[in-house]
Amino acid sequence: MLCDMSIATRVAEFGAILKKTNLTNRRGELRDLEQAMSDLAKRFITLREAGRNLFLVGNGGSAGVAGHAATDFFNVARLKAITLHEASLMTCMSNDFGYENAFARMLSQLVEPNDILIAISSSGNSANITNAAKRATEKGAEVITMSGFTFDNALRGMGDVNFWLDSHDYGFVEIGHQFLLHNISDRLNEKLCEV
């Protein structure tokens, strides 16, 4: 075995990374995780009451994370939640405007003030995700970023709320993001608990 992939070791490592979840605001100020999660759940309730939209973007495994979370936000939390990586539209936008501009082009047309964008990138340095975050902010939407890898990755400074996981391991960062998003949608699940 090249490295220790035992379940016990991986669970311990994953738990330690999650416990250290770093959450900052747009000014880079550190926020208390429990308070911020509670505030976020309340923010999603106001989003639902206002009939505004929730967009989620990511590449590769993070597109999968976005898709799972969008399903939970739609089905469990009753939000207008959608991803933007439907193959036909994504390939059209990428082919016509460049991959790095694809999500931003879509958001130019779709996003409105007081919508929310969740921008997910493990490295925090994928240009199509940082461009999406920039465009959503320009359009007056609130931006939540989820990243990992280096502390000073580009995405981490671009959101109103910025989650950062202290790991360079794609598996931990992706599943960690999924866990955190699930925790938010679970808070809006009336069958599980009330905010």
Ligand SMILES: O=C(CO)[C@@H](O)[C@H](O)[C@H](O)[C@H](O)COP(=O)(O)O
């Ligand atoms: O799932 C994985 C790795 O676990 C890959 O598909 C990974 O998501 C892709 O390489 C992405 O392109 C990585 O982009 P990013 O999350 O760093 O922005």
